[in-house]
Amino acid sequence: MNLSMLNLLPFIEWVAASPLSKAISTSTWAFAVIESIHLLALSVIGGAVLIVDLKLLGYGIRTQTLAEVARDAQKWFLSSWAVMIVTGLLLFWSEPQKLYYSTPFAVKMICLLLGTIFALTVRRRVTLAGEGRVPPMVMKLVALVSLALWFGVGAGGRWIGFSG
Amino acid sequence: MSLLPFCQWLADTSGSIALHESLFMYPLVESAHVLTLCLFLGMAIMFDLRLLGLTLTRVPITEIKSRLGPWMVAGFCVMVITGALLFYAIPVRSYQSLWFRLKVIALILAGLNAFVFHAGIDRRVAEWDLAPTPPPAARRAGATSLILWAVIVVAGRMIAYNWFDCDKQPQPRVVNVFAGCVVPPAGGGR
Numbered sequence: 001m002n003l004s005m006l007n008l009l010p011f012i013e014w015v016a017a018s019p020l021s022k023a024i025s026t027s028t029w030a031f032a033v034i035e036s037i038h039l040l041a042l043s044v045i046g047g048a049v050l051i052v053d054l055k056l057l058g059y060g061i062r063t064q065t066l067a068e069v070a071r072d073a074q075k076w077f078l079s080s081w082a083v084m085i086v087t088g089l090l091l092f093w094s095e096p097q098k099l100y101y102s103t104p105f106a107v108k109m110i111c112l113l114l115g116t117i118f119a120l121t122v123r124r125r126v127t128l129a130g131e132g133r134v135p136p137m138v139m140k141l142v143a144l145v146s147l148a149l150w151f152g153v154g155a156g157g158r159w160i161g162f163s164g
Numbered sequence: 165m166s167l168l169p170f171c172q173w174l175a176d177t178s179g180s181i182a183l184h185e186s187l188f189m190y191p192l193v194e195s196a197h198v199l200t201l202c203l204f205l206g207m208a209i210m211f212d213l214r215l216l217g218l219t220l221t222r223v224p225i226t227e228i229k230s231r232l233g234p235w236m237v238a239g240f241c242v243m244v245i246t247g248a249l250l251f252y253a254i255p256v257r258s259y260q261s262l263w264f265r266l267k268v269i270a271l272i273l274a275g276l277n278a279f280v281f282h283a284g285i286d287r288r289v290a291e292w293d294l295a296p297t298p299p300p301a302a303r304r305a306g307a308t309s310l311i312l313w314a315v316i317v318v319a320g321r322m323i324a325y326n327w328f329d330c331d332k333q334p335q336p337r338v339v340n341v342f343a344g345c346v347v348p349p350a351g352g353g354r
Contacts, residue, residue: 032321040317042201042202043313047206049202050202050206050235054235061223064220064222151199155195158195
């Protein structure tokens with residue numbers, strides 16, 4: 001399975017032929033620097049996701065309500081998400097053909113899409129509703145789905161580098 | 165004192181060769197190392213941001229420490245174990261890597277920063293546990309930690325690149341000295 005199922009080849013070729021793509025892929029440092037920023041944002045988004053999911057699982061901070069922790073984490077989540085997307089797009093721009101045919105990349109994109117939608121809909125509603133209004137089992141399930149999807153994004157991303 | 169002979173010996177052990185040449189073990193260990201960043205560094209960043217008064221400002225410092233601390237410690241243990249395995253798989257190149265050395269120095273500084281924090285302002289945490297903006301010494305510790313961990317992450321990622329590798333000569337003298345490259349003198353010596 002890979003993104004070639006979407007028949008995007010003309011787009012992929014247009015990206016590969018763009019000056020930006022050539023600039024990044026021929027530069028010695030550009031890819032490494034962008035990748036490093038991508039990785040730093042990963043640490044932040046990891047913390048922002050975990051702090052809420054741990055609370056949903058019953059292992060987080062106790063002195064504040066779920067809604068307060070979620071609201072606090074949201075700004076770090078959204079800002080690091082934006083950095084991930086911008087740097088991720090630049091990385092994609094530099095090697096679109098490789099990623100077009102990469103299975104780990106397809107897995108990552110599917111998990112990213114689902115994870116983002118889940119974070120902004122179901123998980124957001126459950127966290128803002130707060131304790132007592134949602135059954136504990138549902139809160140735990142939401143946390144596990146969230147963790148699984150973001151794990152898929154991270155693991156898929158790391159595995160792109162190992163496969164051809 | 166050079167650890168090069170030890171690293172060369174380590175590289176010749178069967179375990180090191182097996183890990184280095186393994187199809188799945190090495191990528192798995194490296195993935196675990198990178199993804200555990202989310203657990204260890206993610207929690208550490210939240211704590212540092214709290215020290216800076218930038219997040220969770222109404223949560224007591226001690227509450228964050230007692231609730232997130234165990235996750236941070238668990239993540240740190242995984243990072244150390246997987247990191248040691250990665251070094252074990254590629255000892256000589258890592259030892260002679262400019263980036264690896266930079267990472268080790270930053271790690272030591274991060275440890276010192278944590279020690280200074282715990283031995284200093286953290287002892288009087290009861291006085292500022294609830295302060296939305298902690299005292300300057302605590303904020304300094306948080307900022308220093310964030311900067312050092314960023315250096316550690318970036319340097320760690322850069323180890324994969326061979327720009328400054330010892331077998332890629334000529335390198336600027338400062339690179340060879342800092343990376344501990346063993347380079348024959350120019351001009352063949354006579």
